[in-house]
Amino acid sequence: MPRATPAHEPTASPAERRSRRSALLAWYDANKRDLPWRRTRDPYAVWISEIMLQQTRVDSAKEHYRRFLERFPTVRALATADLADVLRVWAGLGYYRRARMLHAAAQAVLERYGGKLPATVDELRALPGIGDYTSGAIASIAFGVPAPAIDGNVDRVLSRWLAFQGDPRSTAGRARIRAEAAALVEGVDRPGDWTQALMELGAVVCTPARPSCLICPVASSCHARLRGLESEIPPPKARRAAVAVEHAAAVIEDRGRWLLVKRPEESVNAGLYEFPTAELTEGGDVRRALASVVRESAGLEISVGETAVEVRHTITYRRIRVSAFHAKPRDRRTADGHSGRASAALETIWVVPSDASKAGLTAAARKIAGALLRESASDT
Ligand code: SF4
Structure with a gap:
C-alpha cells in the first residue's frame, strides 16, 4: 500500500507532471471539440470568448460570439461603439457587468496600447474586468505565455490529480492549486493548448458529478482516482437556500406603444x-405599489388594470415571479413627449x-414582452 499523502500537503513529482502533460495534450489533440474561438489566436477574439464563457454555457456562447465579433470586429470598433449598442448585442448572455467592463477595457486598450491587446499577465490584469483567470487564459492562448489559468474546471481537475482534500477555495487551497498549475504550465511547450486541454478535460471528462475516469487520459496518475476519492473531491459548496420573490410590472400602453424605463447605473442589469x-x-x-413606482421612476400617473401575463425567472438564489399588469396613463396628454421627462428618476x-x-x-422584460406578443398574435 502506498503511504497516504497528508491531506494538507499533496504533492506531484516531476515524473508525474511530465506524464500528465504528455497524456493530456495527446488526448486534447485527438478529442478537442471544434469551437469557433479555437479557430483563431487573435487576442481580441480570445478575450471576447473568455469573457463570454465565464458565466455562459458553450452552446449559448457560440452564437453570441459570432454576432458580437461581426458587430464589433476589432478593439477599436468596440471602444468607439455606444455602450447601449454593446449591451444590446450582449442581450441574452446575462451578467451585463461583463459587457460594460469589456467596453471600458476596449477603451483603455485603445488609449494605452493603440488598440493592440498587451501580452503580459500584469498588463492584461490591469484592464477592467480582467482578473487572474482571464489574464492567464489570454496570455497563454493568444501569446503562448506559460501562465496558469484557473477556472472552476481546472480547480476541480487539479484538486483531483493531487487528491487535495482541503477546501480549494480557501486561501491555502488556492495557493496550493495555483502552485501546481504554475509548475505544470511552466514545463509545457504549448501553453495555450495546455490551458485549453485542462479546461476541456474538466468540461467533458472530469465533470463535477460522476467523472468519467474509465476514459480519462490521466487516470493512471490521478491520486483521487487511485484512492477512490474522485466523488468526494472537491467538497461540495454550501448552497444558499432559494428565496421566493414576488414582483409586479406595469405594461403601460398608450396609442400602441409601451413605456419602458432604463435600469440605473450600479444596479443589476444597469443600462x-x-x-x-x-x-x-x-x-x-399591488396596484398602489405599481402606481407609486411608476410615479417615482417615470414621473407618470397611471391606472392599473387586470393581470396581463405572469412570468418566472431566477437570478442566483432568487426565484422571481413577475405578475405583469395592464396599465394606462391617467392623462393621455402627459404621455405626449414623455420620454426623458425631467420629473422621472429614470430614463x-x-x-x-x-x-x-x-x-x-x-x-424578465423579454419574457413579458414575448408572452404578450404571443398572446396578441393568437388573438388575431
Ligand atoms: S481519473 Fe477521474 S477524477 Fe481523475 S482526472 Fe480523470 S476523470 Fe478526473
Whole structure:
C-alpha cells in the first residue's frame, strides 16, 4: 500500500507532471471539440470568448460570439461603439457587468496600447474586468505565455490529480492549486493548448458529478482516482437556500406603444430597459405599489388594470415571479413627449411592442414582452 499523502500537503513529482502533460495534450489533440474561438489566436477574439464563457454555457456562447465579433470586429470598433449598442448585442448572455467592463477595457486598450491587446499577465490584469483567470487564459492562448489559468474546471481537475482534500477555495487551497498549475504550465511547450486541454478535460471528462475516469487520459496518475476519492473531491459548496420573490410590472400602453424605463447605473442589469417594476411585500396593495413606482421612476400617473401575463425567472438564489399588469396613463396628454421627462428618476422610452426587443431588455422584460406578443398574435 502506498503511504497516504497528508491531506494538507499533496504533492506531484516531476515524473508525474511530465506524464500528465504528455497524456493530456495527446488526448486534447485527438478529442478537442471544434469551437469557433479555437479557430483563431487573435487576442481580441480570445478575450471576447473568455469573457463570454465565464458565466455562459458553450452552446449559448457560440452564437453570441459570432454576432458580437461581426458587430464589433476589432478593439477599436468596440471602444468607439455606444455602450447601449454593446449591451444590446450582449442581450441574452446575462451578467451585463461583463459587457460594460469589456467596453471600458476596449477603451483603455485603445488609449494605452493603440488598440493592440498587451501580452503580459500584469498588463492584461490591469484592464477592467480582467482578473487572474482571464489574464492567464489570454496570455497563454493568444501569446503562448506559460501562465496558469484557473477556472472552476481546472480547480476541480487539479484538486483531483493531487487528491487535495482541503477546501480549494480557501486561501491555502488556492495557493496550493495555483502552485501546481504554475509548475505544470511552466514545463509545457504549448501553453495555450495546455490551458485549453485542462479546461476541456474538466468540461467533458472530469465533470463535477460522476467523472468519467474509465476514459480519462490521466487516470493512471490521478491520486483521487487511485484512492477512490474522485466523488468526494472537491467538497461540495454550501448552497444558499432559494428565496421566493414576488414582483409586479406595469405594461403601460398608450396609442400602441409601451413605456419602458432604463435600469440605473450600479444596479443589476444597469443600462437595460424593463417595464416599471415593484418588489412586493406580503399583504401590500399591488396596484398602489405599481402606481407609486411608476410615479417615482417615470414621473407618470397611471391606472392599473387586470393581470396581463405572469412570468418566472431566477437570478442566483432568487426565484422571481413577475405578475405583469395592464396599465394606462391617467392623462393621455402627459404621455405626449414623455420620454426623458425631467420629473422621472429614470430614463424612459416609448416603444412599439414589435420593436421592444431592439431596445435591449432585461430577461424578465423579454419574457413579458414575448408572452404578450404571443398572446396578441393568437388573438388575431
Ligand atoms: S481519473 Fe477521474 S477524477 Fe481523475 S482526472 Fe480523470 S476523470 Fe478526473
